Amino acid sequence: MNAPIRPDDEPELTAPSEAPFALSVDVEDYFQVQAFARYVRRDAWDSWPSRVERNTRLLLDLFEEKGATATFFTLGWVARRYPGLVREIAARGHEVASHGMFHQMLTEQTAESFRIDALGT
Numbered sequence: 001m002n003a004p005i006r007p008d009d010e011p012e013l014t015a016p017s018e019a020p021f022a023l024s025v026d027v028e029d030y031f032q033v034q035a036f037a038r039y040v041r042r043d044a045w046d047s048w049p050s051r052v053e054r055n056t057r058l059l060l061d062l063f064e065e066k067g068a069t070a071t072f073f074t075l076g077w078v079a080r081r082y083p084g085l086v087r088e089i090a091a092r093g094h095e096v097a098s099h100g101m102f103h104q105m106l107t108e109q110t111a112e113s114f115r116i117d118a119l120g121t
Contacts, residue, residue, distance in 0.1 A: 076101035
C-alpha cells in the first residue's frame with residue numbers, strides 16, 4: 001500500500017516522547033490555608049510557628065534533584081517576612097508569582113479589597 005502524498009512543507013507529526021506538564025506550588029504556611037480561614041484569624045498569623053521556609057526548601061531540593069522547575073505562587077505576607085526565601089526560589093531557576101497578600105478568596109473581595117490585597121497595601 002502506498003503512503004499518502006503530503007506537501008513538502010507539511011511537517012510530519014510525531015508523538016512527544018514525554019507528556020508536557022506544569023508544576024506549581026502555593027508558598028504559604030500551614031495556618032494560612034483556606035480550610036483554616038474561619039479558625040485562624042489573619043491578625044493572629046504572627047503568633048503561629050512558621051514552617052514555610054523549611055518546607056519550601058525541602059521542595060526546592062527535591063525539584064533540583066529531579067530537574068523540575070515550577071511556578072511558586074507566594075503569599076505577600078510570606079514574601080515580606082522571608083524575602084531571602086523568595087530570592088532563593090528565583091535563584092534556583094523557578095518562577096515567582098503572587099498569591100495575593102493574605103490568601104483571601106476572590107469571591108469574598110470587593111474591588112477595593114482586591115486592589116489592597118493585590119498591591120499589599
